[in-house]
Amino acid sequence: MLDNLLILTAVPVLNVQLLLDGLFIGAIFALAAYGLALVWGVMNVKNLAQGDFVMMGGYIAFVMSKMGIHPIFGLPVAIVLMFAFGWIVYRLIISRVIGRDMFTSLLATFGLAILLQQVLNLIFGPEVQTAESGFEIRSILGGMVTVADIKFISFLLTAVLAAIVVTFMKFSRMGQAIRATAQDARAAKVMGIDTDRVYAFTYALNAAICGAAGVLIAMIWVLQPFFGLAYSIRCFVIVTAAGLGNLPGVIMAGLGLGAFEQFGGFILGAEFQQAIVVGMLVLVLLIRQFQQGRQRQAVV
Amino acid sequence: MFKLFKSTALLLSSTAVLVLGLAGPAQAKVEGDTIILGSAISFTGKYSTNGIHASNGYNLAVKRINESGGIRVGGKSYKFKVKYYDDESTPARGAQLAERLIKQDGIKYMLGPYSSGLTKAVAPVTAKYKVPMVEAEGASRSLFTQGNKYIFAVLSTSEQYLASAIALAAEIAKKNGKKPQDVRVAMAFENDPFSLDVRAGVVDDVSKYGMKIVIDDKLPRDLADMSATLTKVKALKPDLLVVSGHSKGAATAARQIKEMQIDTPMIAMTHCEAAKIITKFGAATNGFLCPTQWAETLSYKDSLFGSAADFDRLFKATYDGYKNVPYQAAQAAAAVMVWKDAFERANSFDTEKVREALTKTDMRTFYGNIRFSDAGNNIAKPMVLRQIQDGTLNVVAPSNWASHKVEHPRMVNY
Missing domain, CATH: 3.40.50.2300 (Response regulator)
Structure with missing residues (x-):
């Protein structure tokens, strides 16, 4: 561990590599986590199938690249398909567990996650898949730091998508309805908001966001039907750290987690890269507990 | 009376069927x-x-x-x-x-x-x-x-999978006028029984030749990223990089080796074929050494x-x-x-x-x-090492089965 720290101080340029890799991937984590924050905040549903939605999006990009279409065009396709899929899942499953206690929704989405993994496994097989962007790879700072263009492009795309979602939530009627429902579902209903439709839309929007994140993941990391869980855990860590309805917090936590994973993996060894994520979750929960002990917060 | 006879017969015959049925599987x-x-x-x-x-x-x-x-x-x-x-x-x-x-x-x-x-x-x-x-x-x-x-x-058995790569590295070092002890090895193995066995075989051979292990990372089961490990490889410039983590390890490694333009002269990994790295990552995989149980x-x-x-x-x-x-x-x-x-x-x-x-x-x-040895494993068949040369896998070791010469350092232009 000390050796690795020494490497970082001896070759400080490596910090840039780790930081860039962390931020680029962290942005995608943040995107998927924002979807979770939305569903959690608005519907009080803890969606354990979050990571599997991400994988589904990834497989859409994979299929497109198999068909000879550049996987980046998978982005709009995944958004549309996953939105529709999210809507159907809401109608079939989520609408039945909403408003029930926490464990019902946890069980239902956990079951959904297993189902999706197995279906993906049946269709695509258990082998690892990737979608190749074929974009340039640049080396900077004397070849010690390499940046794949696709990572940079996905970083930009993530920012654009986040901006669109935020604008939508702020200014559109549906966005306002979603925020109203999040504040007080009963009052929103009294005011004439069709909360059922709002819920369906929110869940579908979340699936679409995850799908977009998956397309980017397919071009940067690898896909496997059972890899969704790692993303679900990351989303939970980010949302727990940032709190619900706190978009800047989600972005910061996402980027931070990405960078933290990279530095942790470098210093402590790759075997700790994911342990760090879970360790962070414990730490965040402890801090929250401590904060809550000091000042009682109203639960919205 | 007839009725009783009939029911006894029925009972007997059904017992016989049952006995036969039970006896059946034994044969x-x-x-x-x-x-x-x-x-x-x-x-x-x-x-x-x-x-x-x-x-x-x-x-x-x-x-x-x-x-x-x-x-x-x-x-x-x-x-x-x-x-x-x-x-x-x-x-x-x-x-x-x-x-x-x-x-x-x-x-x-x-x-x-x-x-x-x-x-x-x-x-x-x-x-x-x-x-x-x-x-x-x-x-x-x-x-x-x-x-x-x-x-x-x-x-x-799995400890033989990459051991041949270590022997090959020692051979090459000698040929180039270096000592096997000067060879520096970077290792990245998944944390699962199979890959850890492969690792044990590598570690045995590394210590046999007195080589030095400079990186020893264990990859988690569902890790889709090993860029932190490869950043270390970049800094430490080992002579040999060995990777094993089933198909996902091979795919992740090949993709990120390409992306980070890793120029280690010798790279050996398991599951090259299963992960289809040649078709997916093309020329960047040139020179990878891939062990296989068998080749046609x-x-x-x-x-x-x-x-x-x-x-x-x-x-x-x-x-x-x-x-x-x-x-x-x-x-x-x-x-x-x-x-x-x-x-x-x-x-x-x-x-x-x-x-x-x-x-x-x-x-x-x-x-x-x-x-078979007394323990039951096959001791008569060596593991074969193939190298990716211009997009095809050619047998390069052990030398009595080799169809091609090993390319060292691996020829790759990023």
């Missing part, structure tokens, strides 16, 4: 002229791809043996048949089904499942019932350290299938959709050949006699030579 090992082998293997779940490759190998060998005269035991000719169950890629299910094959179906001769994990679950069950198992897909060396007398494996270009031969190339052709002609024949299928076929050979030498169906015969196996097959 099920050989039904008429058919010897029934049993296997619980993965048709669904995460090992399904390779499970199906393996079962195709079993089936092809069974078909070929049956067509070419069958198995001669006691002057009579018998045929093979395999009874399969789907273990759903889960060890608990595998063990359960092995028990069912033995206890309910009366199977006395087993073929192995796919993967070391499943084999590890099934082996204690077959040992408990003293049923010999010839397996072709479990390479973990821990399978052969339990004192299990009923397991026989045709493949090379090897000069092994037998009387049943002919040469390795003949097996390759027959397999492709029999099953659609194979561009390359996976070694998983080849070794599965070899396992069935081992059974035939053992039955014929034992000249009996007694499991103990057949087990005795198995221990004395000494065969030359299209898959390689087969001779």
Whole structure:
């Protein structure tokens, strides 16, 4: 561990590599986590199938690249398909567990996650898949730091998508309805908001966001039907750290987690890269507990 | 009176049926002229791809043996048949089904499942019932350290997978006027039984040559990113990078080696083929060394299938959709050949006699030579090392099977 720290101080340029890799991937984590924050905040549903939605999006990009279409065009396709899929899942499953206690929704989405993994496994097989962007790879700072263009492009795309979602939530009627429902579902209903439709839309929007994140993941990391869980855990860590309805917090936590994973993996060894994520979750929960002990917060 | 007679007859006959029914399975090992082998293997779940490759190998060998005269035991000719169950890629299910094959179906001769994990679950069950198992897909060396007398494996064990790369690195160092002790090795292994076995073999050989390990990272099971490890490789510039983590490890490594333009002169990894890295990552994979149990270009031969190339052709002609024949299928076929050979030498169906015969196996097959150690692993077949050269895999080590010279340092332009 000390050796690795020494490497970082001896070759400080490596910090840039780790930081860039962390931020680029962290942005995608943040995107998927924002979807979770939305569903959690608005519907009080803890969606354990979050990571599997991400994988589904990834497989859409994979299929497109198999068909000879550049996987980046998978982005709009995944958004549309996953939105529709999210809507159907809401109608079939989520609408039945909403408003029930926490464990019902946890069980239902956990079951959904297993189902999706197995279906993906049946269709695509258990082998690892990737979608190749074929974009340039640049080396900077004397070849010690390499940046794949696709990572940079996905970083930009993530920012654009986040901006669109935020604008939508702020200014559109549906966005306002979603925020109203999040504040007080009963009052929103009294005011004439069709909360059922709002819920369906929110869940579908979340699936679409995850799908977009998956397309980017397919071009940067690898896909496997059972890899969704790692993303679900990351989303939970980010949302727990940032709190619900706190978009800047989600972005910061996402980027931070990405960078933290990279530095942790470098210093402590790759075997700790994911342990760090879970360790962070414990730490965040402890801090929250401590904060809550000091000042009682109203639960919205 | 007549009524009583009738009901007694009914009772007797139904008892007879019941007794026969119960007695039935005990004879099920050989039904008429058919010897029934049993296997619980993965048709669904995460090992399904390779499970199906393996079962195709079993089936092809069974078909070929049956067509070419069958198995001669006691002057009579018998045929093979395999009874399969789907273990759903889960060890608990595998063990359960092995028990069912033995206890309910009366199977006395087993073929192995796919993967070391499943084999590890099934082996204690077959040992408990003293049923010999010839397996072709479990390479973990821990399978052969339990004192299990009923397991026989045709493949090379996992600690041999990348050990040949270390030997090759030492050879190259000597050729270049350096000492093997100067070779610096970076290792990245997944934290699972198979990869850790591979690692143990590498570590043994590294210390044998007195080489220095500069990176020793263990990758988590569902890690899709090893850029932190590769950043270290960039900083420390080792002479050899070894990676093992099933297909996902190979795919992740190949993608990120390309992305980070890693220029280590020698890179060795397992599962190159399964991860299809050549088609996916193209020229960036040039020079990777990939171990394999078997290759169709090897000069092994037998009387049943002919040469390795003949097996390759027959397999492709029999099953659609194979561009390359996976070694998983080849070794599965070899396992069935081992059974035939053992039955014929034992000249009996007694499991103990057949087990005795198995221990004395000494065969030359299209898959390689087969001779079992006391622990049950095959000690007659070396692991083959192939190198990706201009997009094709060429055998470069061990030297008596090599068709091409090793390229060192690997020629790659990013």
